[in-house]
Amino acid sequence: MSKLCGLWGRPYIDLSPLIDTSCFAELDREIVLGLCRVEPSYTGGSLKWMGVVAPWVHEDPYVDYGQVIGAFSREELRDFVALADDPSAFDLDRGGEYTFGDETDHPLSRAQMLYLKYRYGVYFPWKVCYHLLENDRWEDKHSGAGKDFSAEAKAVFPRTVEFLRGLPFVEIGRCVLFGLEANDHAPAHRDTEPGSALGVAQSISFAPRRGKRFYVCDREGEERTVVRAPIYWFNDMDYHGVEPDPFFRYSIRVDGVFEPAFVKRLQRLYRR
Incomplete structure (x- = not known):
């Protein structure tokens, strides 16, 4: 103990x-x-990005969506926000200002969760x-x-x-x-x-x-x-x-x- x-x-x-x-x-x-x-719903897919995992977890192969979204190109962001509940709420020229998912102002839609899983291999525990x-x-x-x-x-x-x-x-x-x-x-x-x-x-x-x-x-x-x-x-x-x-x-x-x-x-x- x-x-x-x-x-x-x-x-x-x-x-x-x-x-x-x-x-x-x-x-x-x-x-x-x-x-x-x-x-x-899904949850837990951004624990690495949130900085709350144990030290050794950072080395495992499971993909974190916070890290994936942070590396989006403009084109990738466009495809991603098109699946939001309200795509009109996002300006692609301000992409770096947005955060998405758990404990943010922009929770993921069901379609976005599935897209992150299918397209980028994100793991949702x-x-x-x-x-x-x-x-x-x-x-x-x-x-x-x-x-x-x-x-x-x-x-x-x-x-x-x-x-x-x-x-x-x-x-x-x-x-x-x-x-x-x-x-x-x-x-x-x-x-x-x-x-x-x-x-x-x-x-x-x-x-x-x-x-x-x-x-x-x-x-x-x-x-x-x-x-x-x-x-x-x-x-x-x-x-x-x-x-x-x-x-x-x-x-x-x-x-x-x-x-x-x-x-x-x-x-x-x-x-x-």
């Missing part, structure tokens, strides 16, 4: 003794049926990404102000939303389902730079179906811990990723602010 930021000297906190997971089989059935009725509760920016993922679960999420995933509402949060700022296709992996990355925040980001992740090998690791990748708990809290200042497996896997991450009583209970149980 010495090389990990962790939580109270642990690589992660198993929350299953505190949160009832007996409904997970029921949730899994609802979720997989619901995913057939909604339109998930999570090809099934669905926001049950949307956040505008990464910085507001812990604030629930003015937010609610989407009407579609409440209609298609009612039991799941009920479970999410019952989690020990004062407010929820983001709730996302992350799914990986067979044989895909999530590269090691971190969400928060160590030392950049006063405390550990409060979140709960859970996998209603077993089999997703989510791990946390140190900067060198030498100390790697696969999370075995069905529901857990981890320190997102640690590098984390998902190992490849020959089948679809998913989990749901909820970000927000824990109830004070829940924090005190965690401290009593796990603080060393």
